[in-house]
Amino acid sequence: MLPIRSCSLIFRRNIWKFKRYQPPLVAPENLESPYIVGPYIRDRLPEQTIFEPRVRYDDVYEFVKQTDDDPVPPMKVLLLENVPNLGVAGEILEVPGEIARYKLIPSQQATYASDLNIKLYSDLIQKCLNNPDAPSSRLSIVTTEKLKSQFILVTMSSDTSWTIEPWHIRVACRRIGLVVPEYAIKLPDKPISGPNLDYEMKDFVIQITVNKNPRETVNVRCVVHHVKEKLLTEWHRRVPRTAIIPEQQTLLDSMPKFEPYYDDDEDKATFE
Amino acid sequence: MNLIKLSKNIYPFGWMRNPYFRRLPEHYLKYRLELTKPPVRAHDDPTTGDLLDYKLVDAKTLRIERVPDLPVGTRELGNSNEAIFAGENAVTGFDLPKRQLYRDKHVRNAKVWVPNVFRTTVYSEVLDTYLSILCTKHALNKIHEAHGFDNYILRTPIQDLQSRLALKLRRKMLIALAKESYHPNNPEKYEIVKNKYQDCKIPLEEAEWIGLSWTQAIEKMHETELEKHEPIPLKVKLGKDLLNKMEGWKKEKEEKRDSQNI
Numbered sequence: 384m385l386p387i388r389s390c391s392l393i394f395r396r397n398i399w400k401f402k403r404y405q406p407p408l409v410a411p412e413n414l415e416s417p418y419i420v421g422p423y424i425r426d427r428l429p430e431q432t433i434f435e436p437r438v439r440y441d442d443v444y445e446f447v448k449q450t451d452d453d454p455v456p457p458m459k460v461l462l463l464e465n466v467p468n469l470g471v472a473g474e475i476l477e478v479p480g481e482i483a484r485y486k487l488i489p490s491q492q493a494t495y496a497s498d499l500n501i502k503l504y505s506d507l508i509q510k511c512l513n514n515p516d517a518p519s520s521r522l523s524i525v526t527t528e529k530l531k532s533q534f535i536l537v538t539m540s541s542d543t544s545w546t547i548e549p550w551h552i553r554v555a556c557r558r559i560g561l562v563v564p565e566y567a568i569k570l571p572d573k574p575i576s577g578p579n580l581d582y583e584m585k586d587f588v589i590q591i592t593v594n595k596n597p598r599e600t601v602n603v604r605c606v607v608h609h610v611k612e613k614l615l616t617e618w619h620r621r622v623p624r625t626a627i628i629p630e631q632q633t634l635l636d637s638m639p640k641f642e643p644y645y646d647d648d649e650d651k652a653t654f655e
Numbered sequence: 656m657n658l659i660k661l662s663k664n665i666y667p668f669g670w671m672r673n674p675y676f677r678r679l680p681e682h683y684l685k686y687r688l689e690l691t692k693p694p695v696r697a698h699d700d701p702t703t704g705d706l707l708d709y710k711l712v713d714a715k716t717l718r719i720e721r722v723p724d725l726p727v728g729t730r731e732l733g734n735s736n737e738a739i740f741a742g743e744n745a746v747t748g749f750d751l752p753k754r755q756l757y758r759d760k761h762v763r764n765a766k767v768w769v770p771n772v773f774r775t776t777v778y779s780e781v782l783d784t785y786l787s788i789l790c791t792k793h794a795l796n797k798i799h800e801a802h803g804f805d806n807y808i809l810r811t812p813i814q815d816l817q818s819r820l821a822l823k824l825r826r827k828m829l830i831a832l833a834k835e836s837y838h839p840n841n842p843e844k845y846e847i848v849k850n851k852y853q854d855c856k857i858p859l860e861e862a863e864w865i866g867l868s869w870t871q872a873i874e875k876m877h878e879t880e881l882e883k884h885e886p887i888p889l890k891v892k893l894g895k896d897l898l899n900k901m902e903g904w905k906k907e908k909e910e911k912r913d914s915q916n917i
Contacts, residue, residue: 401727401748403725443750443751484799489776499802503850
């Protein structure tokens, strides 16, 4: 056979399956030699033919399949530590196979979620289930952190009268890219109605619950804006921030803010 | 008359007839027999007829014909014993050309299909170490199907491992399990490993022999036999006896003197 070092004939592949081009020959049981002449050949069955010399296709292989381009299947994994953006210790979840193979399992952050492992780590799983402060899902921590630092601009009409309802805020959230259902939104007890230009660019606080979990309620800042008024550049960085409802002022000051922005040109215009 | 032909060959393998090899311990010979079993084929599926490897040709006459089951021709890679390929090898054979013109002239091209090898790190729980090994994607799939590197090394049949490195690691793991020398400082992990690999545990005397080659096994046998009946030369033995006797005489004399003095 050929030496393996000859590079021109090497075809680098991963696991592959082969099929023979032609099934190999097997001598019939009765027929010992094709060259026997006499009554033996006369009495033979019609299917029993004498072999003719043929080209040897015995070592010719046909390519059936290769697994080089196959995707790695997703894997069920039991987390042993708190992994950011993924979950808490004792949680069972399905992750992409490459992350489990090359990241989680070699670093001992997780193991395979087999029946034996679930039995061995039953204490850790129970602790995770009974933990009152555990997040409801793996992305709930990320969403709550994002909601805290959000400035939701609620654009309202400046002609017809209105009072703010949950669907106003649902639409305002959707314009930023947040999908918030109406049952998750809780408005302040005091109703806000307009149009009232005193409320322009003033804030109020609402509460949003994540995954219907009362522990994960977040205070979110909303800003009222009338359509016909001019929206200033960097409006979310302007100071001072005043509340529509004066009881919420202390709460608003404690919430996260952006760096203040001062427009020099506008200040000059006001002085003159 | 050919006497060798008349005498039935009881032993299927040459080494079984060797009386020197048969002095080795029984569990080692049993392990050697298991190695000769046919492994799981990686490169082709076995052909199966209606009756194992026979095919029913005529239903009227009940004539059966044999379905040949030949595995594809393979060849071991040079570094297969220092790596873990899980039965993958280089396939040597022929391929038909693309053109019909050449096909009609019965042309065939010689080819070698070589697996794609890369180096990765795996973690073994029993040895508590990170190992960087040469392996293929097929081997990694097998490891993850078995739920971990330790499970793959310990629980797969010996004939399917197909590498000397895997057998060496198996020996080391089994010795660690027998001595219970894993995770000495971490009691939580100690209990987990103890419960996980309970059924793989075998006695230490058997574990030390797994994965040894013939030469290594014979050397080990010499050592153990020497320990049992170590030959002592007569010169040393008789000399020691004489010294023991002389000490006895000395004591007797001293006792006599003491008794006379009193």
